[in-house]
Amino acid sequence: MRMGLSAKNSRIFVSYLFMALGTIIFLFPLVWLVSTSLMSPSENPFSVPPHLIPHPVTLSNYVETFKNYNFGRYMWNSFLIAMISVGLNIVVTLITAYPLARMKFRGRRIVMGLIVATLVLPSQGTLVPSYLLTLHLHLLNTYWGVIVPSIFSAFSVFLLYQSFNTISHELDEAARIDGAGDFRIFIQVLTPLVVPTLAALAIMGFLGSWDNFLWPLIVLSNSNLYTAPLGLDYFFGTFGASWSVAAAASVLVAAPVVIVFLVLQRWFVNGVAGAFKG
Numbered sequence: 001m002r003m004g005l006s007a008k009n010s011r012i013f014v015s016y017l018f019m020a021l022g023t024i025i026f027l028f029p030l031v032w033l034v035s036t037s038l039m040s041p042s043e044n045p046f047s048v049p050p051h052l053i054p055h056p057v058t059l060s061n062y063v064e065t066f067k068n069y070n071f072g073r074y075m076w077n078s079f080l081i082a083m084i085s086v087g088l089n090i091v092v093t094l095i096t097a098y099p100l101a102r103m104k105f106r107g108r109r110i111v112m113g114l115i116v117a118t119l120v121l122p123s124q125g126t127l128v129p130s131y132l133l134t135l136h137l138h139l140l141n142t143y144w145g146v147i148v149p150s151i152f153s154a155f156s157v158f159l160l161y162q163s164f165n166t167i168s169h170e171l172d173e174a175a176r177i178d179g180a181g182d183f184r185i186f187i188q189v190l191t192p193l194v195v196p197t198l199a200a201l202a203i204m205g206f207l208g209s210w211d212n213f214l215w216p217l218i219v220l221s222n223s224n225l226y227t228a229p230l231g232l233d234y235f236f237g238t239f240g241a242s243w244s245v246a247a248a249a250s251v252l253v254a255a256p257v258v259i260v261f262l263v264l265q266r267w268f269v270n271g272v273a274g275a276f277k278g
Helices: 002-037 060-068 071-102 108-120 123-136 143-150 154-165 170-177 182-211 214-219 228-238 243-275
Strands: none
Touching: 002 243, 060 071, 060 243, 071 108, 071 143, 071 154, 071 182, 071 228, 071 243, 108 154, 123 143, 123 214, 143 182, 143 214, 154 182, 170 182, 182 228, 182 243, 214 228, 228 243
């Protein structure tokens, strides 16, 4: 009995040891980046062994990114585009997924099948038609040129479709007996039940929009409209700033993504799991 417990404890210890080592390996680049961003320009971030505690700690690198490199503008552009994209995506996804999941009409399975089939297409395969559409709509070098292609997401429709399908149809019937129409059932009865999934879609939409680099690179040439990732690339390609300032700029771009995920990860997990329950 004791030997069995000892072997079990040993396995648990080894498992925790490997998890601790994996955590250190994955977190080290982030820790190094933050540490470098707090160093003075005279310190060497590439010293061996690594010097992870700056002496002295300074915030001057962050001040410089905002004062001299227009990073406040880039961050605002990314935030504005992400919020509008997420809001419109939620609305479009709701009005697309609800009738496909809850209403009966000829061809709805075919429509849903075509939407799911687009998930097979790589995003790069739609760049040319998306660019031509943006060009003919005169949306190049505008916020809307970045926002419009992200309004509709086949994955969002599929996830919300699955979430609506987990809800019993008896709720619809009970609401109709009480005199509710389709619109009232949609807004007041069913939509509140899929809020966790909507929260997960909002989180994924925000992260995807914030990290988006390729599409803004294609449609934007005015540096005043650059998003944060595009501004970071512009920063590295144009200015001869020190590594400490470059690290500060990188932390500013990464921070919103890390914060949103850490704060809202419970909503993300519950929302995705709820879409496939039952």
